[in-house]
Amino acid sequence: MRHQVKGFKLGRTAAHRKATLSSLAEALIQHKRITTTHVKAKALRMYVEPIITKTKDDTTANRRLVFAHLQSKDAVKELFDVIAAKV
Numbered sequence: 001m002r003h004q005v006k007g008f009k010l011g012r013t014a015a016h017r018k019a020t021l022s023s024l025a026e027a028l029i030q031h032k033r034i035t036t037t038h039v040k041a042k043a044l045r046m047y048v049e050p051i052i053t054k055t056k057d058d059t060t061a062n063r064r065l066v067f068a069h070l071q072s073k074d075a076v077k078e079l080f081d082v083i084a085a086k087v
Contacts, residue, residue: 008043021047026075029083055084 010017024044027034036044051069054062058080067076 007046008039010040010043022070025051026070026072029070029075029079030072052079052083052087055080056087058084 010020012020020040021044024034024036024040025048028044028048047069051066054066063076063080066079067073070076070079
């Protein structure tokens with residue numbers, strides 16, 4: 001039974017799933033809009049919302065935590081400079 005089991009497997013291994021969500025999150029942040037499946041969008045929402053919450057407090061530690069998820073300096077800069085101001 002799947003009682004209280006969060007997340008989506010997306011038909012991938014754990015490493016592949018992590019890489020997919022990271023690249024989707026980076027694309028979403030840089031382009032503000034992406035085209036994907038409904039299930040991937042739901043999984044991406046669970047992945048991105050905590051990252052966006054971290055951007056409310058612009059500290060070095062939070063920037064490093066966000067960079068660990070995204071692995072893109074441009075996406076982190078966009079997230080903290082542009083998107084954090086709107087949130």
